[in-house]
Amino acid sequence: MLTRPERCWTLTEDDILALEIGAAILGTGGGGNPYIGKLRARQALRDGHKLRVVSLQALPDDAKVVSLGGIGAPLVSFERIKEGREGLRCVRALEERLGFKADAIACEEIGGQNAMEPLIVASLAGIPVVDCDGMGRAFPEMQMSTYSIYGHRSTPSVMCDPHGNVVIFDHAISEKWHERMARACVIAQGGASTLASAPMSGAFLKRFAVPNSYTRAVALGRAVMEARRNHADPIAAICEMEQGKLIHTGKIVDLKRHLRGGFVTGEAIIEGFDAYQGETGSVLIQNENLVFKRDGQVEVVVPDLIIILDIDGGEAITTEMLRYGQRVAVLAVPCHPLLRTSEALEVIGPRGFGFDDIVYRPFGADVVRNQRAGDE
């Protein structure tokens, strides 16, 4: 049993609070705010369910793991809150369709709301969630996970809504087609649904999942909570935890937003102050923060993480929460090496987002190298 105590750790209410903070930061502006998910996870705990996390190492190679998450517009999910058992219906329908029993649930993206959903569904199903995810941050589209990039075919998949509708995608000829069809179906289902993908093996996840996602997000949240308690700088604490760097501080003086292919895209212009007085930063967004420029020169590019925080409390600000006049700090954090291979950059590099004229240059490559050298 994967839920044996020596194989997994059990989250407390305090861990959920930390996860809410950590996941919001790793959302890099997208993925939505995990607040609603936190309330549901807490409710599950209080109802006597256990929120258990199993490490990748403890996962048997032949384990069958279903990855799952919300799909749709974050704005919709704060307004039309879930019925509550959508995710469980997805898993049950998938099991029935394929004739198997899920051993664990995996997370699609640890950034934002989707950090909570797998945890809640796993607890309702009585199985653990695996300490990994497919992005190590948040991305706007399903094919942008390491699972898909490294060869997992995510269909057959199941998508459920609060009404009780169950849609099975029997076969998609590509991951992009799956995304395209799912997106069309989400709109019919009211703009926010839950989707569970075809099961993956433990062996596959060990090679191609971004590891330790829950451990990392909870630790990140704890560092912020700790810094706030000690009146230390939470932004410095985040940089330290994530080998990141503060790259700009300033005030938002303009926000341009428009729709492109169903996504809100745009640019936030941040006039620098303090050490960045006289410099104008700008962040290009498409659900997530994608490109950081200083005085028009590109400095940091997706898939590296560009994080916008409230300068005082270190609270993550999602792209839809950005406002004129906000005082913000911009952080850059190097992404996981699995996101930097040529096959990954094809999908989640600047070209994957339509920035054909921008070349990806790894941020803080020396930092990552040092860290890995230290590991060996």
Next chain:
Amino acid sequence: MYRLGIDVGGTNTDAVIIRDREVLAGVKAATTEDVTSGVLEALEQVLDKAGVDRAKISNVMIGTTHFTNAVIERRHISPVAAIRLGLPATACLPPMVDWPDDLRKATGDLGYMVTGGYEFDGRPIAALDEDELDRIADDIREKKVKAAAITSVFSPINRDMEVAACERLQRKIPDLSVVLSSDIGRIGLLERESAAIMNASLLALSEHTVDAFARALKTTGLQCPFYITQNDGTLMDAETVKRFPVLTFASGPTNSMRGAAFLTGIKNGVVVDIGGTTTDVGALQQGFPRQAATVVDIGGVRTNFRMPDVFSVGLGGGSLVQQNRDGMVKVGPQSVGYRIAQEALVFGGATLTATDIAVALGDAEVGDVAKAERIDRAVAEAARAEMTRMLEAAVERSRISPEPVPVIAVGGGSILMPSKLGELEVLRPDHFSVANAVGAAIAQISGEIDRIYALDNGLSREECLRQAQEEATRNAVRAGANIDTIEVIEREDVPLAYLPGNATRIHVKVVGEMGGVNAH
């Protein structure tokens, strides 16, 4: 011309008269149970002291913490039927799910969920269950609940079902007061719903309070218009306050912080406003209260109002000091409030309050000092240590840099404030005890526009923003603002995803000084 600012706190009612940048007179009177006589007293005193002809008062601005205090103290709150239209969606998190238990109990803990609500694109989630609404109406009537808050999913986009549900309920209960969430807030169901429920729980109190203000002004012979300050430091008229008391939430802190900046000329620091019931702490940035970046906690409830980032502690001059069985001394959050002049020991009462402690330890000289001498010394020391700990924690939480910023202590309860707080210097400006009233007197007028523009009709984004800003400015000027002082404080355009016609919601808010008086 002269401006008269009044601040009605839980304990004291303060009043000031200001001409340009000069505070001519400031007075304090006790807040009374009926509100009116306390306000009357303050008005008469301040007019007397300034020696100003009543006809020359051009405007009266009132700041009140009445409604915030009611929620924090869980007092004068009426039970509310919280009705949500949205099933089968939203079932997993019922109304008030993230509220503290005692507040939920104070509002009657009556949550109802009904089928209905809208999808983002305007389709109904489900038909509105009118039979269920009738059953709810019967239940409400049986429980003798007088107010309801109705929240439908996506009502900021389409409010028809909220309106229909309201009509259905009022057909059965004609005198039921109903608040629709679409009148209160933005998209974000739980926050909007919570604000609507709190608003409904305060309707009886707000009707009563605003009428009391009007009576007091009339009795004093003031003919000029009166305004009440809202949470962003700008003014609204009396009728609006009756319907939307929640919009005054945190106006007290805004006023005291703007007043503290005005009185000291300090633009960056921490303001600690100690009243009779609570202490509010917030940071000043460039002379303005720092705004909360995201959501704001009121009495333990998350809301999405835009307001200053202020932290409230249940500590004030009237806070109850209690020693429990194992010897621990607790201060607040209960308070004798406006009854301090009768109930505190030094005023001949029988209740041990924070003020008694300050007197017993020689930090203040009010009332009958002999009465405080009977207080057990160890209890007094423990209580003072507890108060200092509470103040230190609150200031630390509001501090925005490790630099030693000045702490400005204002409010009548600032006798509880030590002269240094850790390494930080504490300042008390002239008129410190009436800073809130000063802040109210210098409050600004706002103009707002919140509309959906279709960018397809040959209009550019810039053109729409310009039009919106002009219209907001016109609104502010019409309401009394000086056009030369107009400043944009909010400018937001958010495309509505998935909707045809490139519809964009534009929200612009401008503020200006009232009648050409420059507050800075």
